[in-house]
Amino acid sequence: MADSLKLTVIGGGSSYTPELLEGIIANQDVLNVSEVWLVDIEEGKEKLYIIAGLAKRMMKKAGCPINIITTLDRKEAIKDASYVITQIRVGQLAMRRNDEYISIKHGVIGQETTGAGGFMKALRTIPVMLDICKEIEEFAPDAWLLNFTNPAGIITEAILKHSNVNVIGLCNNPINFYKQFSKAYNVPVNDISISFVGINHLIWITGLFIKGQARIVDILTGKSDSYEAKNIPSLGWDLEFLQSMGAIPCGYHKYYYQTDQILAQQYEAFQHHKTRADEVRQIEKELFDIYQNPDVDEKPEALELRGGAYYSESAINLIKSIHLNTKDVHTLNVRNNGTIGCLPDNVSIEVNCVVENHQVTPMQVGTVPPQIRGLLQHVKAYEELTVEAAVTGDSGLALQALTLHPLIPSADRAKNILSEMLEVNKQYLPQFHH
Template sequence: MNKNLKIAVIGGGSSYTPELIEGFIKRYAELPITQLYLADIEEGREKLDIIGGLARRMFDKAGINIDLKLTLNRREAIKDANFIITQFRVGLLDARGRDERIPLRYNRIGQETTGAGGFAKALRTIPVILDICKDIEGLAPNAMLLNFTNPAGILTEAVLKHTNVKTIGLCNIPIGTKMQMAELCETDVNNVFIEMLGINHLNWTTKVVVNGKDISNEVFTKAASASGLTMKNIPDFGWDASFLQAMGALPCGYHRYFYMEDDMLKEQLESLEYEGTRADVVKKVEQDLFELYKDPNLAIKPPQLQERGGAYYSEAALNLVSSIYNNKGDIQTVNVRNNGVISCLPDEVSVEVNCIIDSQGAHPIQLSTEISPQIRGLLQLVKAYEELTVEAGVTGNYDTAIQALTIHPLVGSIKVAISILNDILAENKAHLSQFKVDSKIT
């Protein structure tokens, strides 16, 4: 166990960071951090300073002595770190707004991690995460990179394929699902075991065990009429009971974009008229949050942060850090290299599955349920899109990008894919330099 525990957070000026700070305070006895670096870029300087002030007040109130450093020098933050948490957004919320608006021009779902919007975000973010990994390889080769930046599965795959960095991809959906199952079954979360399989933002809960009893079928029936089984940024359209029973699994909230595409698209187009995109809503939420964060008398995470979404964010992140640091050997659902766990997918791709977490990292557990055709079909198609997206993000190859968009179920048209890609390239020139030499760009 390392007595000098250094953690670096890349994107430290995020509105989510107070969640992490609260988590560090709650877990200080088991996770005795000596140094915490919050790193950001010049455009995020003001927010970083505000977050840093709040973090110091929170630590002081808790009586915890952590050496907190704020920096715009990423390499300084990374050097000799034990854990590096990434939670950044390339292009900030303005870029997210473009990601959501561009597909809607062509009557396609506009969402920040799924479909064409997630594709644009991936293209911007892949070069940055790989650049960060170069720093990690040189300055902290033994560090564990925990990536929360979306699209988390695609970025994890890019790191696994193109770097030597030890990495695990993280999402709050698995832990959120477990919490929801506990609430649905009116029991403590520690009594619940769930088996999840799939890829990030496209995973299925295939087994629910409470107090040692498999109650999967009962849960799938209850879930059809239960509200709240979704994320803050996804409308809570209910599932059809017979559909869930026939599937034999509980889809995550993001499946609504695939299984209820017409309803979701209609809702997005209507929302665009009266409140703008989700990015516009989040901008307002963040403005209000940072005004709260500035208050010199505030020394706790404000409850208004729940409006931002990201429930259980710090729980997921610090569960993972603590299990690695303390060699716990517990089970968590994370993004790792497949290596045959999901037999219908290539070994080298990233998947989101149950893993045993110890001091060496995450070790996937063999699935206890067979992957049915209704799961396999969509899973293979979206994973193929992700593979092509990683390649396009690394190489800047226009044709690969078109192939990726065209096969995505939420695009599905060559003509539309070309129009969307050209818009993405035109409106993200500052962040897509990997495409600059391609003669097809207009």
């Protein structure tokens, strides 16, 4: 292992980068990072330079001897990196907005990762990510690739199936559950064990243990236990529904279990041009206004509005575990390999894993009950088709993928949405022959 680390952030101009930098600074004593390379594309140059400026001020403020290097040359940035972090957005926010608007216009959920929106984002993003992986294979074959790019599960699966890169998919969903329970039960995160089963953005908690005591029933019944819980997190679920499920869904489950209510909300936002993409555009604008202020030399608090809470913490924790070979447990997107027996071996899943320097090993998941299994298998099959469609550029497969998605109400609807989306995204889809 190299004595000092080179970290490469692809999509370095992202508004999230300052949080990541903050985490690197805070852990420099154990990580000993020598260089952080921030790389982006021509269209993102302006934001990249703003971030780089802030980064350098942050380093200076912290007295941290990490070299911040900014480049548009991705290969140079990748060369000999120990860790490559990908947080790209192909087509930028403009295309995300299209994803949302086209979906909602056709009467289906419009969302960055779930449903038609996530599908389109995957088609745009997979070819770029596989190009990045080819460069990692060539210029940094031993590097770990930490992928945050959404839809993270689908992207990670594409990489697992079509490259030899050591990839791990990350999401801040799991760490947020830990933080939430830590607060609710007033215990440190280390005293909490959570059994997860699922795939990215469709993950269920099937067991919750606080200091070795089973406490999931607290959550499922909405009742606090007199023992030590201070309060119970409000999940916004019907308790009868939760209790009969016997598991805690994640936030993204609302798109499936509360489809009609969310559709109504989204339609309202759509009519007022206030979908999530619109909001994020505004937040980003404000963030970059702050970032470019030469007096700002810390991560601004406003970043928390952006979402992605604890995203940096989960990334840095993972890098530390790999680097220090700690053999501790993280919840990650990895190849299934029989861990969830009701899914194919070669797909990505999001489960607890033991992290070592040389490998990441999922912990066995027991039998999955049918109320979880049915939806999980359905969405995973959609994801498999999406990966195949993105890689082959086969519009028939794309039609099958989108039709299969449980949030799409008919083949005709899928066809119309797909047709419009392919047209709008034409420049990002060289693999589809128009």
